Amino acid sequence: MSEVDWLSHLLQIITVTGQLEVRCAYGAPWRVAWSQAAANEIPYHVIVKGRAILEDPETRTARELLSGDIVLLPHGAAHVLHDGSRQTPIRTHESRASAGWMFSRNSGQGEQLDLLCGRFFIAPPHDRLIRNYMPANLVARAMDGHGEEGAGSAANQLASLVGLMRMESARDRAGGRAILNALSSALFTLVLRAASEAEEAPEGLLALAGHPRLAPAIAAMFADPAQSWKLPDLADLCGMSRATFMRHCQDRLGCSALDLLTDLRMSLAANELKKPAISTETVAETVGYQSVSAFRRVFAERMGMTPGEWRRLSHKGEYLGAS
Numbered sequence: 001m002s003e004v005d006w007l008s009h010l011l012q013i014i015t016v017t018g019q020l021e022v023r024c025a026y027g028a029p030w031r032v033a034w035s036q037a038a039a040n041e042i043p044y045h046v047i048v049k050g051r052a053i054l055e056d057p058e059t060r061t062a063r064e065l066l067s068g069d070i071v072l073l074p075h076g077a078a079h080v081l082h083d084g085s086r087q088t089p090i091r092t093h094e095s096r097a098s099a100g101w102m103f104s105r106n107s108g109q110g111e112q113l114d115l116l117c118g119r120f121f122i123a124p125p126h127d128r129l130i131r132n133y134m135p136a137n138l139v140a141r142a143m144d145g146h147g148e149e150g151a152g153s154a155a156n157q158l159a160s161l162v163g164l165m166r167m168e169s170a171r172d173r174a175g176g177r178a179i180l181n182a183l184s185s186a187l188f189t190l191v192l193r194a195a196s197e198a199e200e201a202p203e204g205l206l207a208l209a210g211h212p213r214l215a216p217a218i219a220a221m222f223a224d225p226a227q228s229w230k231l232p233d234l235a236d237l238c239g240m241s242r243a244t245f246m247r248h249c250q251d252r253l254g255c256s257a258l259d260l261l262t263d264l265r266m267s268l269a270a271n272e273l274k275k276p277a278i279s280t281e282t283v284a285e286t287v288g289y290q291s292v293s294a295f296r297r298v299f300a301e302r303m304g305m306t307p308g309e310w311r312r313l314s315h316k317g318e319y320l321g322a323s
Contacts, residue, residue: 205260
């Protein structure tokens with residue numbers, strides 16, 4: 001199985017939608033701050049042209065983003081983007097396009113920036129999977145590839161997608177909002193693909209999926225999470241000893257492969273529990289549990305509520321996110 005398989009299976013379990021919110025055209029000096037996002041929201045920024053400094057006030061870390069860089073913040077952390085000069089930013093002016101997104105600009109004469117900002121929305125309770133298994137910041141680069149190797153690369157596909165987003169947001173045309181939102185959703189998938197294919201994949205699930213020897217175990221778990229996988233089975237798929245496999249998973253995930261498997265099963269169960277005609281016993285069996293009491297216990301541990309409570313809240317539309 002390829003890396004694309006695990007990603008397709010992940011996106012069958014979780015529902016991700018995207019929304020472009022602001023297009024910024026700034027000249028230095030400029031500065032924009034974002035507060036902590038809601039549990040089921042992932043802010044994103046696309047540096048179409050120019051450069052920006054991304055700062056995390058909590059960790060006091062800074063990272064330079066260049067033209068073509070796309071940053072996702074899977075944990076929704078508060079953050080600041082600025083031009084790096086530390087000068088007083090020039091006042092911005094906003095106007096709203098008929099498609100719903102905002103156009104923000106200033107009169108700065110310094111280095112110019114073209115920036116797209118938006119959010120991805122993860123249907124609860126699947127925001128847990130994203131927060132637990134993705135890094136705090138995820139940066140992918142969109143580059144126009146030349147030659148046979150570059151043409152089909154994820155980075156080149158991202159460049160084409162960003163080009164479409166830039167053109168669509170530059171005009172106020174019929175269907176603009178629908179097109180930009182659809183392109184935003186595709187952006188999420190392509191960024192994850194690009195990150196897992198990068199030479200140095202970030203920590204978490206992407207590092208596991210991007211590891212040539214570990215990828216078979218991840219693909220197998222995503223393809224059939226209800227299977228009664230044991231550590232020796234998964235290690236065998238990777239051609240590793242049980243101890244080596246466990247060490248690699250711990251180093252990259254910060255937990256065991258079976259922890260990831262359990263979280264996958266609970267997300268699948270949450271989807272199944274939304275269906276009124278399916279009993280909790282059937283759901284337990286569907287996600288790999290022979291004992292309904294064991295399933296109830298694990299679901300409550302991972303989701304912070306019983307299967308019955310989740311079913312009732314999801315039917316009422318009251319559930320906003322699990323911790």
